[in-house]
Amino acid sequence: MRAFEQNWRKLVKLSALLRSERGTLALTFALSATALLLMGVGSMQLAMISSGKSKYQSAADTAALAAIAPTTDNNKMKEVAEKTFMANLNASERAAVVSFSVTTETGRVRSALISYTANQATMAPGLVGGSYTPISGTARARKADYRYVDIDLWLDGSGSMGVAADEAGRDKLRLLSKDDPDHKNCAFACHIPTHLKESNLYSTSEQRAHANGVKLRHDIMKESVQILIDELHDAYPRGLRARYGVARMAADWERQLAFTSDMDTARDFVGTFQLKPGWSSSRLTPALQTGGGTLSSGAGDGSQAKPEKFIIIVTDGMQFDWTAISPGPIGSTACQTLKEKGYRVGVVQLKYVRLDGDGAFEYWVKPYYDQITPALQACASAGYYFHADNPDEVRTAFRQLAKTLEESLRLTE
Structure with a gap:
């Protein structure tokens, strides 16, 4: 009987241990799955934000270029910019635009500076922040006539x-021309012809100056x-x-x-x-x-x-x-x-x-x-x-x- 009781207790302990490990495994699995889900949703959200930024920036760049196009009148630059910007977005992207402004310059230089802000909806507001992510940017185009x-x-x-x-060159010229019979100690108008040719190297005092680094x-x-x-x-x-x-x-x-x-x-x-x-x-x-x-x-x-x-x-x-x-x-x-x-x-x-x-x-x-x-x-x-x-x-x-x-x-x- 004593041996039976001992074996029974061992079985009860083993059963409890197994139940405890299953719970831990279940909890670990649940936590890991949640983390993976958040990472997946977060990655997708980042991808959406990146794609959204690219889309809005492309639309802004196109709008800025349209504003300064030769066919756009000065008084129509802002209107053309906004229409072009919106035309390059789909309905939901247009609805997400919060602000859009255009600063223009006209004359010989024409320029358009566009600033925009949009609230892009998030995939899972309860999991990754609020219900939207703000996107903003600028685009500028300038053109100047020659x-x-x-x-x-x-x-x-x-x-x-x-x-x-x-002054240093002046003094050196005077020294170099000290033996010139026509222009002794020349410092004034030293491009004139000289009879002192110094081994036929110089036909003018200007050449003399250049040959001596003056x-x-x-x-x-x-x-x-x-x-x-x-x-x-x-x-x-x-x-x-x-x-x-x-x-x-x-x-x-x-x-x-x-x-x-x-x-x-x-x-x-x-x-x-x-x-x-x-x-x-x-x-x-x-x-x-x-x-x-x-x-x-x-x-x-x-x-x-x-x-x-x-x-x-x-x-x-x-x-x-x-x-x-x-x-x-x-x-x-x-x-x-x-x-x-x-x-x-x-x-x-x-x-x-x-x-x-x-x-x-x-x-x-x-x-x-x-x-x-x-x-x-x-x-x-x-x-x-x-x-x-x-x-x-x-x-x-x-x-x-x-x-x-x-x-x-x-x-x-």
């Missing part, structure tokens, strides 16, 4: 542009004008279409490069720009008057038929022609005439390095030295005057000029 401009580069080609670009004022001018062309060419993808012309101002005004839209041609030509040969005078005011006489009205609207017109004057600002004209700074009347014709006049003043002790500088330039800058400031259109005291500042000035031109043209991204 901006056509003519940039006429009027470069000082007079003898004084052969002066060294800075930058002259007109070297910096050429490099910097090329920087201007490069900077403006960078704006080409954003709508700027520029033509370049080149004229030389010295004893007179001379057209040297007819207007060309080929940037490389203009850039290469500037690189070969030469000063007026010989003892060239600086008749800047008469040169401006002559150049202005060749011009028609410059008041263009930026279209291909009527490009906006700029004259960029690069000079040291000092003129003299011995006894032919009075020495002094560039005259203001000729500049005013250019502006009255509708041209925007930019002026880049290259520093006139002092040449104290040089006879020509002392007699012709020094008495008027402090008048140069105010005269050039008056010559330029408002905001278009730039001054540079050394080669690095010259390059900076031309980059600033390029930026000013771009901003004035309201180029778009």
Whole structure:
């Protein structure tokens, strides 16, 4: 009997244990199934949200493009945008739209900025958050007409542009020419022919300067004008279409490069720009008057038929022609005439390095030295005057000029 009772108790314990394990297994299964269900519904909900975002964004992109299409009138841009947006959604998607707005810009630049919000219904509100998920986004389209401009580069080609670009170059030139029988200690107009050929290496003092690493004022001018062309060419993808012309101002005004839209041609030509040969005078005011006489009205609207017109004057600002004209700074009347014709006049003043002790500088330039800058400031259109005291500042000035031109043209991204 005792053995029977012991066996019976063992059976009861085993039965209880089995019942307990079945409950645990059932609970574990139930929890796992719920988690799997939530994960599945959540994944499907995320997929729906992603699909919904894609659908609404595609509709907004299409609407923005329709708004700025050439066939859309300015006063119809918002209406066309909204109709196009809704037309690219099904009935339930349209019903879910909470807000839709359009901001437009018209004129040479046309743009449409669309903002939207929609409440997309969830699959199982009780399982994954609320009854809807907000979806929002923006779409933007911009189109700018090409901006056509003519940039006429009027470069000082007079003898004084052969002066060294800075004081260190001036002193080096004087040392290099100390034995020149014709131009001893030359620092002024150092592009002139020289009899001292130094083993036939140099036929001009300009060549002597270049062979010894001395930058002259007109070297910096050429490099910097090329920087201007490069900077403006960078704006080409954003709508700027520029033509370049080149004229030389010295004893007179001379057209040297007819207007060309080929940037490389203009850039290469500037690189070969030469000063007026010989003892060239600086008749800047008469040169401006002559150049202005060749011009028609410059008041263009930026279209291909009527490009906006700029004259960029690069000079040291000092003129003299011995006894032919009075020495002094560039005259203001000729500049005013250019502006009255509708041209925007930019002026880049290259520093006139002092040449104290040089006879020509002392007699012709020094008495008027402090008048140069105010005269050039008056010559330029408002905001278009730039001054540079050394080669690095010259390059900076031309980059600033390029930026000013771009901003004035309201180029778009």
